[in-house]
Amino acid sequence: MKKLYTFCFLFGISFLLRAQDSTAVQTPDTVKVGTYVISVHDINFHEKEYTARFWLWFVYDNPEFDFSKQLDIPNAKAIEPPEIIMDSVEGKTWAIMKMKCTMKERWDVRDFPFDSQHLRVQIENTLFDKDKLIFSPDVKGSQFDHDDAIDGWTITNFRVERNENLYETGFGDPSSNAQTFSSFNILMDIERDAWGLFLKIFIGMYIAFLISIVSFTPHPSELEPRFGLPVGGLFAAVGNKYIIDSLLPESSSFTLVDTLHALTFVAILMTLIVSAISLKMVDRGNEAMALSVNRNGGKIVVGTYVLANIIFIVMALA
Structure with missing residues (x-):
């Protein structure tokens, strides 16, 4: 009987350890991300686009993350190769990137020229979905240039937030019908004295x-x-x-x-x-x-x- 109790005890301990290991594997890595918007310009209603220049920074532990190669902005028409600065802070990798993107936008011109617009820049990692990577917005550090960010308009509401973007495809993976990626969103409401x-x-x-x-x-x-x-x-x-x-x-x-x-x-x-x-x-x-x-x-x-x-x-x- 003592052997049976010992076997059950060891089996239970083994089961708990495996469960903990499984939970640890499923816990995604957190990446702290923030932005500083330098300028929004070349607003073109007819072509449904504008150009944005901004800094991005990422602070993380996982060495598999390489945002210089894995960064994606799904709602951008074109992304120029960024300027990248690599450093460390508090033992973590600190990647700083200066971005310039031509963004596509659905302009609401029903009240033009007394219109107000909502701009959104969506940042994702192309390789790791939300099971491996979760963005944590640096709300306090994220700002915009109050003097030169945008000419002829006023930024009335600036904020950053984390969201999830669902892709209804497995991208060729037969074991998956959909994938969800964590996204970091830069949101701006703009209006003008028209x-x-x-x-x-x-x-x-x-x-x-x-x-x-x-x-x-x-x-x-x-x-x-x-x-x-x-x-x-x-x-x-x-x-x-x-x-x-x-x-x-x-x-x-x-x-x-x-x-x-x-x-x-x-x-x-x-x-x-x-x-x-x-x-x-x-x-x-x-x-x-x-x-x-x-x-x-x-x-x-x-x-x-x-x-x-x-x-x-x-x-x-x-």
């Missing part, structure tokens, strides 16, 4: 509208200026629309740019309709009615146009 830009891009449209309403000043019987001025303003407004569209990405949603130009097109059309009605009254010999239609129609067109512009601009600012 009134100057608004005036620059919409001044042509508003001048085109002003040209069209000048047609209310000649007598209703003067055919050429009454119809020539609105048509000329219409072509100018269409040209302004094409210029702005060349700056923006293709979008299926109706943006502020589309709305304001559509209002201008409709207002110019209404100007032509008022002129046509006034001319018809003159042809019938009712000049007093023609002048009344011209005067009141002009007030309605201008007032409605101004009010609608104010409403849609305030909605974009909200």
Whole structure:
């Protein structure tokens, strides 16, 4: 009986040791990672991209990690070869990398130019999934250059966080249908004081509208200026629309740019309709009615146009 107890005791100890070894193997290594954003520039809405320059640092124990070769930024269009500094801190490997990346971005231009954007840079290790490597963000040390980080915009919310990115593939491994990698995310919310830009891009449209309403000043019987001025303003407004569209990405949603130009097109059309009605009254010999239609129609067109512009601009600012 004593031998049986001894055997059971030794078997239990052996089982616990194997379980501890198994747990140790499954525990992923932690990598402390942080960033300092130097600049965000070359923001290009039409090409859906921007360029980011930033420092990254990694502090870790596992000698198998080599971020100079294993670093990946999945949402980058292009990554220039980084400048790498290798050192040690408190007995751990300390890798510092200066990065320059062309990032792809889905710009939200519904309220352009009163838009705010959300930027994200996603950092991963290409070789080790979350079972082998977990990022630990250096929240306190991660910052951005408050003076020169981005021109024309203001960074309203900067933060770093850890996330997980699921790939629904085993990358050729028949024993796995999916892999999950730990990711380090750099997140920035940016916005701008856009009134100057608004005036620059919409001044042509508003001048085109002003040209069209000048047609209310000649007598209703003067055919050429009454119809020539609105048509000329219409072509100018269409040209302004094409210029702005060349700056923006293709979008299926109706943006502020589309709305304001559509209002201008409709207002110019209404100007032509008022002129046509006034001319018809003159042809019938009712000049007093023609002048009344011209005067009141002009007030309605201008007032409605101004009010609608104010409403849609305030909605974009909200």
